[in-house]
Amino acid sequence: MKFFISVFLMLSSIVSSQSIDDILKGKHRSEKNKARDKYRNPKETLNFFGIKNDMTVVELSPGGGWYQEIIGPYLRKNGKYISATYDPESKNERTRDRYSKERDKLNSQKKLYGDVLMVPINATVYGEENSADLVVSFRNYHNWSGNSEFEKLRAIYKTLKPGGVLGITDHRSNSTKDEKGYACEPCLIDDAEAVGFEYIGSSQINANPMDSKDYPGGVWNLPPTLSENGLKKTQIKKMQKKFLSIGESDRFTIKFIKPSE
Secondary structure (H helix, E strand, O other): OHHHHHHHHHHHHHHHOOOHHHHHOOOOOOHHHHOOHHHHOHHHHHHHHOOOOOOEEEEEOOOOOOOHHHHHHHHOOOOEEEEEEOOOOOOOHHHHHHHHHHHHHHHHOHHHHOOOEEEEOOOOOOOOOOOEEEEEEEOOHHHHOOOOHHHHHHHHHHHEEEEEEEEEEEEEOOOOOOEOOEEOHHHHHHHHHHHOOEEEEEEOOOOOOOOOOOOOOHHHHOOOOOOOOOOOHHHHHHHHHHHHHHOOOOEEEEEEEOOOO
């Protein structure tokens, strides 16, 4: 009898655990967000990083939650999702408001996300030391470069288990400079290795050779932002049509491992 109960529980767990494909098709995702799948390749990207549904995964600065609405539900049943996000104790009212908005969204959709742990992005460790299987960051590194990249990398290193993986995507610069929203891929690799990470490899999943990276308003002229910064009023419509034909930015997709002790 105990055997049959164990088998039943195991099968129930398998049935109730959603695949990434199921989640991508989910009704909780807006059509606007689904339309960006062709640029962001979430299934291929997460598989490259090696995600499994029983992992503890930290997402750094989930922002509007585009990846959060994929990773959170995927881990809900068997894993743990941690959001390294806005600081609720920040002196900046806008930052506190953004924290409250994310907290309220997650708390109001427990059946979708489960119990999510929220920790400040400026913390020295995201949860407990040596606890995470995977830490992911999507289009954030260019914001840290030259400012807080080593603080973030050290916090990630401390958070990951030995053998844990760090996966990063960001807008790829054509030079060794971080400028106009584009980040230097070799520079990131050097920074991560200096902290102690081992570089595993890269993928061209999110590459876009049509991105010339020479826009007056930087990467933000491209979709989804379609910023008008740097554009003359008479050319906005024409240029934005061009930007839409290019699509989202050319991005590197790389992963590192925290060496096993």
